[in-house]
Amino acid sequence: LFEMEDTGISLDKQRLYELEKEFANSVQMAERIAYEAIGNKEINLSSPKQLQKVLFEDLKMQPTKKTKNGNYTTNAEALKDLYIQTGHEFLGAVIEHRNSIKLLQIVKGIIKQDFGDNKVHTSFLQTTAATGRLSSANPNLQNIPARTTDGSKIREVFVKSDGYEGLMTADYSQIEMRIMAHLCGDETLINAFKRGDDLHKVAASIVYGVPVEDVTSLQRSHIKAVTYGLVYGLSPYGLSRQLSISVGHAHKLMDKYFQQFGRVREFLNEQVEIATKRGYTQTIFGRKRYMADLDSSNYNRREAARRAALNAPIQGSAADIIKVAMIK
Numbered sequence: 001l002f003e004m005e006d007t008g009i010s011l012d013k014q015r016l017y018e019l020e021k022e023f024a025n026s027v028q029m030a031e032r033i034a035y036e037a038i039g040n041k042e043i044n045l046s047s048p049k050q051l052q053k054v055l056f057e058d059l060k061m062q063p064t065k066k067t068k069n070g071n072y073t074t075n076a077e078a079l080k081d082l083y084i085q086t087g088h089e090f091l092g093a094v095i096e097h098r099n100s101i102k103l104l105q106i107v108k109g110i111i112k113q114d115f116g117d118n119k120v121h122t123s124f125l126q127t128t129a130a131t132g133r134l135s136s137a138n139p140n141l142q143n144i145p146a147r148t149t150d151g152s153k154i155r156e157v158f159v160k161s162d163g164y165e166g167l168m169t170a171d172y173s174q175i176e177m178r179i180m181a182h183l184c185g186d187e188t189l190i191n192a193f194k195r196g197d198d199l200h201k202v203a204a205s206i207v208y209g210v211p212v213e214d215v216t217s218l219q220r221s222h223i224k225a226v227t228y229g230l231v232y233g234l235s236p237y238g239l240s241r242q243l244s245i246s247v248g249h250a251h252k253l254m255d256k257y258f259q260q261f262g263r264v265r266e267f268l269n270e271q272v273e274i275a276t277k278r279g280y281t282q283t284i285f286g287r288k289r290y291m292a293d294l295d296s297s298n299y300n301r302r303e304a305a306r307r308a309a310l311n312a313p314i315q316g317s318a319a320d321i322i323k324v325a326m327i328k
Helices: 002-007 013-037 048-058 076-086 089-112 149-155 175-184 187-195 199-208 217-231 236-243 247-260 262-278 299-327
Strands: 009-011 123-125 135-137 280-282 288-290
Touching (some): 002 123, 013 089, 013 149, 048 089, 175 187, 175 217, 175 262, 175 299, 199 217, 199 247, 217 236, 217 247, 217 299, 236 247, 247 262, 262 299, 280 299, 288 299
Antiparallel strands (some): 123 135, 280 288
């Protein structure tokens, strides 16, 4: 890891400065549109207090959930919901403003960490993520969006150094799903992997009761979300938000999934039981993660620990395997 840090990653500095300018312009444009949408009134769009006044007093929008201190929340999720309900131009501009500020901060962070050799030398941290995964700091190279156009623009500034062929990326195909199939011993999942099938298509075909070739892309993406959601301890509510479907529909989807893959449910429940008894979870390699909140009297803390106990053996084993592979 030190050798990787020391070598560093080369930057296309010209492109970086162009992006800094582009995102700064996007921030200003979003501000202008937001102000115009409320009668050319200038407010601090990053101030929850001022946002609440505009949204719930001036624009008379349906109030969001209350926070601990009694104010209405203006977090990203709440604003997105409000925007879906109202389609108001002011909200669209506020969301765009937040996105642009985030992108601008990422770019500025990369520029700040170049100490004159046109490279960044990130630090890889081994003890920050509880799952055992590596994390990255100064700059954080893991918070650059992967699936957006703007995220791709930022990723393009990382270029090969002189004297090298290119940049290499290495990954495992569906590693967490493979580990889950291995640990829970579900024959259907194991056989699908052995045959080299599209796992999510096979699962969707079984859950929806249709031939594999008739599975639609929507059905496949729903089942994929369920499968990964289970590994991350996702609730029906969380799944409903992710797929933009009702909580009832999400509940039915999960129930249908478990009817077909019963061993998965048993395995996940066993993980929570074992962790509650021992006070820790364990990866395939025997690395432990202690869970103090599994018997907490606070419901939210207990549920968070329960979700962590579901995924820790799977995510943690994936992290271990990848580290072993890097060393080898």
